[in-house]
Amino acid sequence: MKKQTIKQIENQLSTISDESHPFLQEVVKDERKGVQNLLAKWKKEKERERFYEAKFIDMTQYERKYRAQGFQWIAGIDEVGRGPLAGPVVASAVILPEDFFLPGIDDSKKLSEKKREEYAEKIKSEAIAFSISMIDPEEIDRINIYEATKKAMLSAIASLDIKPDLLLIDAMKLETPYESESIIKGDAKSVSIAAASIVAKVARDRLMMEISASYPVYHFEQNMGYGTKEHIKAIEEHGITPYHRKSFAPIKDLY
Known part of the structure; x- marks a missing residue:
C-alpha cells in the first residue's frame, strides 16, 4: 500500500478525536520525522482539549450546585473598568442554558483579544438572556467608583429580559430581591460569571476604540483608558477629555 503524503496524514489527523483510532497506530509506525512531528502536535492538542474540558466542568460547579437545588435562571454578574483613568465602568449579566459548552472560557483578562471577541459572540x-450596563465618568466622579460599579451591576440585572432566580456575582455584595452568592475571583471559578466578564470587557473595549478615533493622542485603542505612562504623558501635554475621570489620581491632582 502506497504511503500517504505528510499533508494527507495531517488532513486525516484533523478529523480524528479518538485516541484509540486505528489510523493512529499506522502513524506511529511511520518513521518520517514530519509524520512524527504531526503526531506529537496532535497529541499535544488533545491534551490541551482535555485540560480545557476539565476546567470547564470545574467551572460549572456553582451552576450545578444551584440547579440541583431547583434554581433555573442562574445569572452571572461581573464588571470591567473599575481602575482606568478614562471611560465607563461596564457590567454585564448573563443567563446561560444548562447545556452551554465552551472549553477555554475564563476570566476575560486571561484571554487574547481574538478569543474574547470569538467567545463573546458565542455567549x-x-x-438565554444577557444585558450590558455602563456608568459614565461624570457619574463615577459624582458617586465614586464603588457605588458606580454597584449601580452598573444592579442595572445589568434589572435589564435582563428574563428575571433570574439566582445571582452568581464576582466578589461584590449586592442588595437585590434575588438569592445570590458572591464569589471571590468568580470570573475564574464560574462559567456564568466568566461569560459576563467577557461580554462586559468586549463591550467596553469596543467603546474605547470608538472614542479613540476622536481622541487619538491618548491611544485609548491600546490602553483602554488605563493609566499607562504614555496615557499620563498625553494628559500632561494635552489635558483631559470628557471621558476622563476627574476624581482619579493623578488627574485630580492636576486639575
Whole structure:
C-alpha cells in the first residue's frame, strides 16, 4: 500500500478525536520525522482539549450546585473598568442554558483579544438572556467608583429580559430581591460569571476604540483608558477629555 503524503496524514489527523483510532497506530509506525512531528502536535492538542474540558466542568460547579437545588435562571454578574483613568465602568449579566459548552472560557483578562471577541459572540448567541450596563465618568466622579460599579451591576440585572432566580456575582455584595452568592475571583471559578466578564470587557473595549478615533493622542485603542505612562504623558501635554475621570489620581491632582 502506497504511503500517504505528510499533508494527507495531517488532513486525516484533523478529523480524528479518538485516541484509540486505528489510523493512529499506522502513524506511529511511520518513521518520517514530519509524520512524527504531526503526531506529537496532535497529541499535544488533545491534551490541551482535555485540560480545557476539565476546567470547564470545574467551572460549572456553582451552576450545578444551584440547579440541583431547583434554581433555573442562574445569572452571572461581573464588571470591567473599575481602575482606568478614562471611560465607563461596564457590567454585564448573563443567563446561560444548562447545556452551554465552551472549553477555554475564563476570566476575560486571561484571554487574547481574538478569543474574547470569538467567545463573546458565542455567549451572546447562545445565552438565554444577557444585558450590558455602563456608568459614565461624570457619574463615577459624582458617586465614586464603588457605588458606580454597584449601580452598573444592579442595572445589568434589572435589564435582563428574563428575571433570574439566582445571582452568581464576582466578589461584590449586592442588595437585590434575588438569592445570590458572591464569589471571590468568580470570573475564574464560574462559567456564568466568566461569560459576563467577557461580554462586559468586549463591550467596553469596543467603546474605547470608538472614542479613540476622536481622541487619538491618548491611544485609548491600546490602553483602554488605563493609566499607562504614555496615557499620563498625553494628559500632561494635552489635558483631559470628557471621558476622563476627574476624581482619579493623578488627574485630580492636576486639575
